[in-house]
Amino acid sequence: MSKEVVRNFYKADILGDPTVLKTYFHPEISLIWNSNDGLTIMNYQDLEGFFGEIRNTYDDLRIEVSHLLQDDNFVTIRYKYYVSTLENPEEELGIAHFIAIWEIKDGQMYRGYQVSQPVTELDDTTESYHKVKV
Helix, strand or coil, rough: CCCHHHHHHHHHCCHHEEEEEHHHHEEEEEEEEECCEEEEEECCCHHHHHHHHHHEEEEEEEEEEEEEEEEEEEEEEEEEEEECCCCCCCCCEEEEEEEEEEEECCCCCEEEEEEEEEHHHHHHHHCCCCCCCC
């Protein structure tokens, strides 16, 4: 069941479905995110604001998953986000690579540990990223 929760969240329509957070995120969620900007710790309210900004910024959001693994109530996912902006909806851009480990509690994503890295020009020259069907 844990793997399905994570799979379904990453397949969900984050831009078009305002119930995504309530459906998949535990009310006491904590996301610890290491990125180029440093360490960010987000709770439910922080994630509401974050997803609101995404909805206001992007015309389309697509995910490409390479790994989805489960160990008990922990699920690890590796993926890449692609976006189209409101200003240029015809052009899709890869924006970042992510790996996240999610702890599932009460059928929802409860604790997340995520690392991200921006896409670089080297991404266009490598075929090493393998897609898996989620």
